[in-house]
Amino acid sequence: MPDSLEQAVVDSTLRVFETAAFMAIWLWSEEDGELPAPDTVAVMAFHGPVSGRLTLRVSSSVLPALASNMVGDMEGGDSTTEKGLDALREVLNMICGNLLTSWYGENVVFELDPPEIVPIEATPPASSASTRFAVEGTLAEVDVAMADEAVSEAASPSSRSLPEEH
Amino acid sequence: MAYNILIVDDSAVTREVLTRTIRLSGMPLGEIYHAANGAEALRVLDEKWADIVFTDINMPVMDGLQFVEELQKRDDWERLPVVIVSTEGSKNRIEELQKIGVSGYIRKPFTPEEVTDMIQKVMGEKTNA
Numbered sequence: 429m430p431d432s433l434e435q436a437v438v439d440s441t442l443r444v445f446e447t448a449a450f451m452a453i454w455l456w457s458e459e460d461g462e463l464p465a466p467d468t469v470a471v472m473a474f475h476g477p478v479s480g481r482l483t484l485r486v487s488s489s490v491l492p493a494l495a496s497n498m499v500g501d502m503e504g505g506d507s508t509t510e511k512g513l514d515a516l517r518e519v520l521n522m523i524c525g526n527l528l529t530s531w532y533g534e535n536v537v538f539e540l541d542p543p544e545i546v547p548i549e550a551t552p553p554a555s556s557a558s559t560r561f562a563v564e565g566t567l568a569e570v571d572v573a574m575a576d577e578a579v580s581e582a583a584s585p586s587s588r589s590l591p592e593e594h
Numbered sequence: 595m596a597y598n599i600l601i602v603d604d605s606a607v608t609r610e611v612l613t614r615t616i617r618l619s620g621m622p623l624g625e626i627y628h629a630a631n632g633a634e635a636l637r638v639l640d641e642k643w644a645d646i647v648f649t650d651i652n653m654p655v656m657d658g659l660q661f662v663e664e665l666q667k668r669d670d671w672e673r674l675p676v677v678i679v680s681t682e683g684s685k686n687r688i689e690e691l692q693k694i695g696v697s698g699y700i701r702k703p704f705t706p707e708e709v710t711d712m713i714q715k716v717m718g719e720k721t722n723a
Contacts, residue, residue, distance in 0.1 A: 448611075448703035499610040514607045521605075521652075522702045525681025537684045540652050542604070 430530060437559045437570050440526040444519055445563065450497045451490075456560040456567060463567040464489070468513070469551050470520040474528060476538035480574040482527070483551065484520040487566035491516060517543035523570065596624035597717065598642065602635040602649035602661065603679070608702075612648055612679065612709070619710040621717075632661025639671060646716055648700075651680045651687075662694055675716045679704065 430436035438455055445453040456463070466485035473481045486494075491512025495501075498515050520543045528538050561568040599616055601609050609628045616626065627642055629635035633656040635649065647665075651658035658678060665671040675697040683701040691699060697716045700708055 444703055447705070495607060498607055500614045511607060514605055518605045518607050522681050525683065525702065529683045534683060534685045537686050538682060540682060542652065542654065 433531060433572060434559055436527055436531040437523075437572060440523045440530055441559070441561060441568075441570050443526060444522045448498055448522060449494050449515070449519060451494065451563055453561050453563040453568070456562045460562045463562060463565065465567055466569055467548055468516065469546050469548050470513075470516050470543050471546050471551075472517075472520055472524055472543040473541040474524060474538050475541070476528075477532075477536060478574060480572060482520065482524045483569075483571040483573070484516065484523065485548075485551065485569040485571075486516065486563070487568070488512075490564045490566055490568075493564060494519065513545050517545065527572070596622045597645040597713075598624040599626045600629065600635060600638060600642075600644040600647045601626065602629045602632065602647065602653070602658070604630050604650065604653040606630075608650070608679075615704075615706045615709045616648075616713070618706055619713060621710070621713050630655075632656030632658060632664065635661055636664060639665075639674075644674065646697075646713065647674060647676045648679050649676060651678060651682065659691075659694070662691070662696060666695055677712055677716060 430439055442453055445451045464487050466487055468486050468488045468491065470484045471481060473479070491509070495511040495515040498518070521540065524540055528536070532538075558569060558571045561570070601612050603609050603612070613626050613628075617623065625642070627638050627644065629638050631653040632649070635647070636656075638644075649658045649661060656664075658680070662676055665674055665676065676695070677698040677700060678691055678696050679700045679702060681702045688699050698712045700712055
């Protein structure tokens, strides 16, 4: 069980990129230096006892490899832009599902909206939990924005409970 | 016996991933059909025979739960094994799915072994039924 929401984000992101996309990814640090910034954004909302939004920003340069790795196309063939974006949406979808189960437990049901690709200029502002990663020599970012920030701050290991129903 | 598979998911990449995984499983395979949502899957089943269905839950037009409920209404589809492949893994949701007749559940991201084991489990149970 992760100790923090950020750790849950890290664990879920690493697991999905490594297991589904066979990509090496790690938490960005200053040792990685300045990496090409993301220029492609996927967003999805989740609804349940708590609601919020998960945002994944990546460089478009990783999309062909992302799609090829996921479908097992070792020659990196027909990785069209649309396939790359589809792969990105699916990666975000998996990160979200894994993150919510990891953080809120297996007894909580969430409804997930379909992931969407949005223009970089329309990217939602950074939230209380924004995590940076290095992948394929580029920067990737994952943001979790809770509809109620107070709920997210209360979600610590000692007080991680859902709002009581009345 | 070669099994026909129907894969239902709004993500073309996921459909390809599942197709590849199933082909690598070593199971005797006939045809593998694709559908992007539950409504399209029902149209496929109107014309093609499937021995097992893999379906996502969250899809536009008709989601996975609605799709399974529609299958239960038809005598010729009522016993069709359905495996849910989804990112959401709550125990409550899995229990809800089992109550409406879902045969199995695989959580994304999945390993080839998980898919292979599920096919063997589901088709073994169908053979013994």
